[in-house]
Amino acid sequence: MSIVKDLDPAAPLLTVEDLNVRFPTEDGLVHAVRGVDYTLRSGEVLGIVGESGSGKSVTSLAVMGLLPASARVSGSVKYRGQELLGQGDRAMSRIRGKGVSMIFQDPMTSLDPVYRVGYQIEETLRVHDSKLSSKAAQARAADLLTMVGIPNAAERVRSYPHEFSGGMRQRVVIAIAMANQPDVIIADEPTTALDVTVQAQILEVLQTALSETGAAMVLITHDLGVVAGIADRVLVMYAGRPVEIGGVEDIYYEPRMPYTLGLLGSLPRLDSSTKQRLTPIKGSPPSVVNMPPGCPFAPRCPLHVAECDVTEPELVDVGGGHTAACIRIDEVRKAHGEAAAVFDETADDRLLGSEQPADLSAAAGTEDVGAPGDPVGERTDPAPQAGTGSLLDATTTPSTSTDGDRR
Amino acid sequence: MTATREPILTVRGLEKHFPIKGGGLIKRTVGAVRAVDGLDLDLYPGEVLGLVGESGCGKSTTGRAILNLQPATGGSVKFEGRELVGLDRKAMRPLRRDIQIVFQDPYASLNPRLPVFDIVAEPLIIHGLTKDEAELRERVRTLVETVGLNPEHTNRYPAEFSGGQRQRIGIARALALEPKVLVLDEPVSALDVSIQAGVINLLEDLKERLGLSYLFIAHDLSVVRHISDRVAVMYLGKIIEVAPRDELFDRPTHPYTQALLSAIPLPDPRRERSRQRIIITGDVPSPANPPSGCRFRTRCQKFANELTDTQREKCLTVEPPLESRGPAHQSACHYAAATQVL
Numbered sequence: 001m002s003i004v005k006d007l008d009p010a011a012p013l014l015t016v017e018d019l020n021v022r023f024p025t026e027d028g029l030v031h032a033v034r035g036v037d038y039t040l041r042s043g044e045v046l047g048i049v050g051e052s053g054s055g056k057s058v059t060s061l062a063v064m065g066l067l068p069a070s071a072r073v074s075g076s077v078k079y080r081g082q083e084l085l086g087q088g089d090r091a092m093s094r095i096r097g098k099g100v101s102m103i104f105q106d107p108m109t110s111l112d113p114v115y116r117v118g119y120q121i122e123e124t125l126r127v128h129d130s131k132l133s134s135k136a137a138q139a140r141a142a143d144l145l146t147m148v149g150i151p152n153a154a155e156r157v158r159s160y161p162h163e164f165s166g167g168m169r170q171r172v173v174i175a176i177a178m179a180n181q182p183d184v185i186i187a188d189e190p191t192t193a194l195d196v197t198v199q200a201q202i203l204e205v206l207q208t209a210l211s212e213t214g215a216a217m218v219l220i221t222h223d224l225g226v227v228a229g230i231a232d233r234v235l236v237m238y239a240g241r242p243v244e245i246g247g248v249e250d251i252y253y254e255p256r257m258p259y260t261l262g263l264l265g266s267l268p269r270l271d272s273s274t275k276q277r278l279t280p281i282k283g284s285p286p287s288v289v290n291m292p293p294g295c296p297f298a299p300r301c302p303l304h305v306a307e308c309d310v311t312e313p314e315l316v317d318v319g320g321g322h323t324a325a326c327i328r329i330d331e332v333r334k335a336h337g338e339a340a341a342v343f344d345e346t347a348d349d350r351l352l353g354s355e356q357p358a359d360l361s362a363a364a365g366t367e368d369v370g371a372p373g374d375p376v377g378e379r380t381d382p383a384p385q386a387g388t389g390s391l392l393d394a395t396t397t398p399s400t401s402t403d404g405d406r407r
Numbered sequence: 408m409t410a411t412r413e414p415i416l417t418v419r420g421l422e423k424h425f426p427i428k429g430g431g432l433i434k435r436t437v438g439a440v441r442a443v444d445g446l447d448l449d450l451y452p453g454e455v456l457g458l459v460g461e462s463g464c465g466k467s468t469t470g471r472a473i474l475n476l477q478p479a480t481g482g483s484v485k486f487e488g489r490e491l492v493g494l495d496r497k498a499m500r501p502l503r504r505d506i507q508i509v510f511q512d513p514y515a516s517l518n519p520r521l522p523v524f525d526i527v528a529e530p531l532i533i534h535g536l537t538k539d540e541a542e543l544r545e546r547v548r549t550l551v552e553t554v555g556l557n558p559e560h561t562n563r564y565p566a567e568f569s570g571g572q573r574q575r576i577g578i579a580r581a582l583a584l585e586p587k588v589l590v591l592d593e594p595v596s597a598l599d600v601s602i603q604a605g606v607i608n609l610l611e612d613l614k615e616r617l618g619l620s621y622l623f624i625a626h627d628l629s630v631v632r633h634i635s636d637r638v639a640v641m642y643l644g645k646i647i648e649v650a651p652r653d654e655l656f657d658r659p660t661h662p663y664t665q666a667l668l669s670a671i672p673l674p675d676p677r678r679e680r681s682r683q684r685i686i687i688t689g690d691v692p693s694p695a696n697p698p699s700g701c702r703f704r705t706r707c708q709k710f711a712n713e714l715t716d717t718q719r720e721k722c723l724t725v726e727p728p729l730e731s732r733g734p735a736h737q738s739a740c741h742y743a744a745a746t747q748v749l
């Protein structure tokens with residue numbers, strides 16, 4: 001109870017500072033989240049983007065206190081000035097739903113198959129208002145279903161989750177998440193499993209719900225189109241860390257981190273008839289077991305120089321509340337969002353044949369990855385080895401003199 | 408672009424119905440999932456034909472039926488004039504060399520217990536295409552290099568490669584028999600965008616270098632616009648619109664194509680926020696029980712908002728055929744009208 005009383009209305013809605021999450025595994029500590037900082041202001045939508053395994057979900061589960069017990073979490077997560085990390089289950093369940101609520105990719109994570117959806121909404125309402133009459137709860141449940149666009153809501157409250165389609169279930173989940181008018185919604189890939197025409201419906205419902213309740217939202221997605229449409233600010237994650245944070249237009253039109261630029265250049269465009277070649281990013285993200293020093297993007301970065309391997313770059317302010325973790329931001333600035341100015345369009349991946357995919361490092365176990373002191377060059381650096389080095393020369397034209405030069 | 412040439416692959420009235428068995432002791436057939444329900448396609452030599460549509464509309468089933476991996480229940484598939492529907496495994500075998508398929512999931516589609524060399528060599532061995540071990544090694548080496556992988560690493564197992572690299576292995580295997588046609592079923596859907604781009608570029612290069620034709624199945628219309636020469640849109644087992652790439656994206660005439668294009672978010676904040684969006688209601692109906700008349704009518708924005716009751720009558724009762732809307736452009740709507748949605 002005390003936690004709710006201690007809330008400071010003047011403090012930022014949600015502040016995450018130096019959040020770290022480590023999972024002990026057989027192959028060593030998986031350092032899934034390596035120092036995440038962000039602030040969510042009232043009413044804003046913060047988009048979190050990044051490749052698979054970059055730590056987007058783990059970050060959010062840590063904020064909600066929903067990680068498995070084995071996870072080692074450090075840092076700070078404050079909701080209206082009140083520390084959430086280390087709070088017990090009782091205190092957290094007061095915050096969940098009323099302060100911060102979560103929407104997952106799979107609606108069945110939040111729904112119980114054996115109860116009618118109306119009952120599940122009513123239960124959610126009662127957690128935070130035990131005096132609510134059952135008649136009022138029923139009426140409110142139907143209102144919520146109407147708000148999320150479920151036709152015939154007064155009758156549909158009596159349906160079970162399996163009687164709804166995927167899109168309709170996600171609407172029910174949004175209704176539950178909104179039931180107690182939370183200040184913050186954390187939505188983790190809420191539309192990824194849905195067809196695009198249904199995604200458009202759900203995004204509209206989410207936006208309506210936000211504007212009706214004034215809630216702020218953290219929207220996690222790998223879809224850069226979805227973020228472009230609804231985020232005010234964007235946080236780009238790479239290998240467990242934010243590598244760029246800024247206003248949505250800054251991120252899309254004036255990125256400062258080569259990874260962000262590379263992501264944008266990799267996207268085929270629906271709205272362009274010119275057959276411009278895509279500019280892939282070579283290689284794949286690093287394993288977060290035993291990260292080498294230096295910039296985690298260095299092995300894939302066309303702007304890489306020797307200095308990049310010395311220490312991991314901090315987020316630096318590039319103006320207008322826009323920060324990027326790269327020592328070559330001036331080079332990136334010159335590209336003005338044109339990836340082709342920095343990245344090659346080669347389709348060649350042979351140089352990375354020796355590299356271990358990050359997502360399998362724990363499972364495969366056939367290679368020496370994750371062995372202490374495993375030099376980054378062994379995994380990702382093609383150039384110094386005889387044989388493969390010549391292939392580089394034969395098949396790619398490095399756009400900068402530094403490409404691949406990691407000795 | 409290729410309209411004057413003969414198609415290399417012609418599909419007419421293709422049907423693939425899966426029986427639905429009832430309960431009880433005697434499993435009687437009580438209905439059918441009409442996964443592919445009268446589909447027409449032409450694929451021209453050297454062309455990329457994109458086949459798009461939402462989940463469950465029958466894209467993969469179409470691909471598998473064309474290759475006879477799952478025999479069609481009706482219609483015709485002709486490859487260079489030869490009928491494939493009804494051929495048994497043995498009769499199909501020589502044709503397998505000419506038409507190959509690459510599957511969506513690079514994790515599931517490669518045998519995890521075989522090293523990459525064996526995976527790529529297998530089709531060559533089965534078809535007896537190399538005279539000795541040395542030639543086999545040389546062929547595998549070339550194939551692996553062609554898809555941009557290091558030939559030194561063919562003794563490794565699929566698990567040791569990343570998703571993008573595994574998809575390249577699948578492509579190398581498909582290319583082993585020097586096919587003329589590749590059916591690519593969501594070849595990049597499982598990959599992160601930064602890795603997907605490399606595979607798309609590779610597919611473009613291979614097509615040019617080897618003179619291949621692709622049937623490129625995908626639900627991501629941005630990828631399809633990027634790679635295709637022509638695009639066919641599917642809904643509930645049928646093609647509802649087909650047109651040259653830019654024609655389809657710039658002047659879609661079917662309400663479904665319009666809604667689909669309109670629903671896709673653009674990775675460009677200013678453009679995305681200034682768009683007018685057509686939001687269609689509801690979900691795709693079950694292919695076991697498609698609506699009468701026009702299959703799209705239950706979700707059609709035109710039907711709901713623009714048509715008079717008299718006009719609607721036709722949508723309710725008459726199935727709209729694919730009709731010409733301009734050069735190489737066809738769509739199946741009684742009230743088709745080009746609109747710009749992007």
Ligand SMILES: Nc1ncnc2c1ncn2[C@@H]1O[C@H](COP(=O)(O)OP(=O)(O)OP(=O)(O)O)[C@@H](O)[C@H]1O
Pocket residue numbers: 023025030032050051052053054055056057058059068222288359
């Ligand atoms: N319980 C766990 N034990 C060990 N490792 C874990 C656990 N949960 C997550 N991880 C690892 O943490 C890293 C980050 O995972 P996370 O789920 O946050 O990625 P993500 O960015 O959400 O990716 P996706 O886009 O695929 O959802 C991954 O390397 C993952 O394998």
Ligand SMILES: Nc1ncnc2c1ncn2[C@@H]1O[C@H](COP(=O)(O)OP(=O)(O)OP(=O)(O)O)[C@@H](O)[C@H]1O
Pocket residue numbers: 425440441442460461462463464465466467468469626694
């Ligand atoms: N072996 C089968 N038995 C019964 N029904 C099937 C079978 N295979 C597919 N279907 C059904 O046929 C329809 C079309 O499936 P298909 O896999 O071809 O769709 P798709 O367009 O490839 O979808 P996705 O985009 O999800 O891959 C679906 O309703 C599916 O459930």
Ligand code: SF4
Pocket residue numbers: 661662663701702703704705707708709710722727739740741742743
């Ligand atoms: S035929 Fe009628 S229902 Fe079908 S798409 Fe055209 S207008 Fe809509």
Ligand SMILES: [Mg+2]
Pocket residue numbers: 056057058188
């Ligand atoms: Mg995730």
Ligand SMILES: [Mg+2]
Pocket residue numbers: 466467468593
């Ligand atoms: Mg499919």
